[in-house]
Amino acid sequence: MRGWVFALAVVTAVAPGGAAGASVLCRQRSGALVIRDAACRKRERPVDLAPFVPAAPGRPALGWAHVLVSGGVPTLDPSRSRDVAQANLSHPVTGVVCFSGLGFSPQVALPVVDAANPGKASFSTAGVAPDAPVLGTCGAAAQAVVTTQDGVQNQDGGFYVVFY
Numbered sequence: 001m002r003g004w005v006f007a008l009a010v011v012t013a014v015a016p017g018g019a020a021g022a023s024v025l026c027r028q029r030s031g032a033l034v035i036r037d038a039a040c041r042k043r044e045r046p047v048d049l050a051p052f053v054p055a056a057p058g059r060p061a062l063g064w065a066h067v068l069v070s071g072g073v074p075t076l077d078p079s080r081s082r083d084v085a086q087a088n089l090s091h092p093v094t095g096v097v098c099f100s101g102l103g104f105s106p107q108v109a110l111p112v113v114d115a116a117n118p119g120k121a122s123f124s125t126a127g128v129a130p131d132a133p134v135l136g137t138c139g140a141a142a143q144a145v146v147t148t149q150d151g152v153q154n155q156d157g158g159f160y161v162v163f164y
Contacts, residue, residue, distance in 0.1 A: 023116055025049065062104040062163045067097055067146070068117050069156040080160070090138065095121065095154025097146050098138030106163035111146045114158035121148035121157025 025047045026040035027033055033047065040046050063083030068075045074097045076086045083103060090098045099106075109126035126146045127134045134145045148157040 059164055062106060063102065064160065064162040065099075066114065066158070066160050068114070068158040069097065069119060069148070072156065084163075092137060092139075093154065094156055095148050096137055097148075097159075098134075098142045099144040099146075100138070100141045102143050102163070104163065106144050108164040109144045109146065109161055110164070111159050111161040113148060114160060117158030119148070119157030120150050120155035121159075122150050124148045124157075124159050126161060 024036050024038070024040060025033060026036050026044040027047050028044050034044070036044075061082075064081060065084040066077040066080035067089065068077060069091065072091060072094070074089045074091045076084060076089060078086075084099070088099050088101050090100065092098060106128050109128050111124040111126045113121050113124050124146055126144065128144045129135060129142055134142050138145050144161075144163065146159055146161050147154055148159055149155055
């Protein structure tokens with residue numbers, strides 16, 4: 001299990017030089033894990049990390065999302081998301097992505113800036129309804145919000161979020 005935790009940490013800490021959202025974790029015939037920019041090589045197999053996404057003790061994750069923000073437009077990466085769809089996203093202002101219409105009611109949202117697609121963001125925060133920042137920024141229909149910031153102000157950037 002320690003090897004998988006290390007692999008997951010490596011995937012989330014990929015250097016920002018790769019293409020946004022295009023990195024893939026591959027298993028070589030020897031069993032070694034490598035990160036490729038776009039696709040695994042011929043004799044390698046992609047590794048699905050979904051079963052290894054951490055869950056809160058005694059409570060499985062309700063869903064998760066990998067969101068890329070470019071040119072003020074949030075785009076869901078469906079290959080790294082579960083139970084969240086593009087239609088669930090809105091982007092009312094810079095550095096803010098709202099989630100609504102989810103098929104579950106999140107009680108907790110845990111975000112992290114995407115190291116491979118940070119934009120100008122260096123950290124992220126989240127809230128769930130009925131918190132005032134969620135309703136005030138995203139409107140009454142919103143269930144959650146993720147903000148990405150540079151330490152001074154909101155900045156657009158990619159992120160991962162897990163909902164519990």
